[in-house]
Amino acid sequence: MNNYIIVFKNTHDAIQAEKILKEQGESIMVMPTPTCITKSCGISIRFNEGILSKVENLIKEEKIVTKNIYVKNGQEFKLYR
Numbered sequence: 001m002n003n004y005i006i007v008f009k010n011t012h013d014a015i016q017a018e019k020i021l022k023e024q025g026e027s028i029m030v031m032p033t034p035t036c037i038t039k040s041c042g043i044s045i046r047f048n049e050g051i052l053s054k055v056e057n058l059i060k061e062e063k064i065v066t067k068n069i070y071v072k073n074g075q076e077f078k079l080y081r
Contacts, residue, residue, distance in 0.1 A: 014043040
């Protein structure tokens with residue numbers, strides 16, 4: 001199962017998303033944004049493929065601004081959207 005990383009425009013949005021996802025009982029991990037992806041917001045959220053659609057829906061419903069979502073393939077990150 002693939003891991004996904006969601007990158008945010010700013011730290012406030014990352015913290016808000018973390019709070020909402022944890023309140024929903026989702027298994028996520030807050031992590032530093034890999035510098036090979038971007039140098040904007042320093043915090044990202046990693047989650048597995050099984051909750052991708054739920055994460056996308058919650059982010060959209062709560063109007064949280066994201067930058068991109070990446071899928072981790074081995075040691076590489078590929079743009080998902």
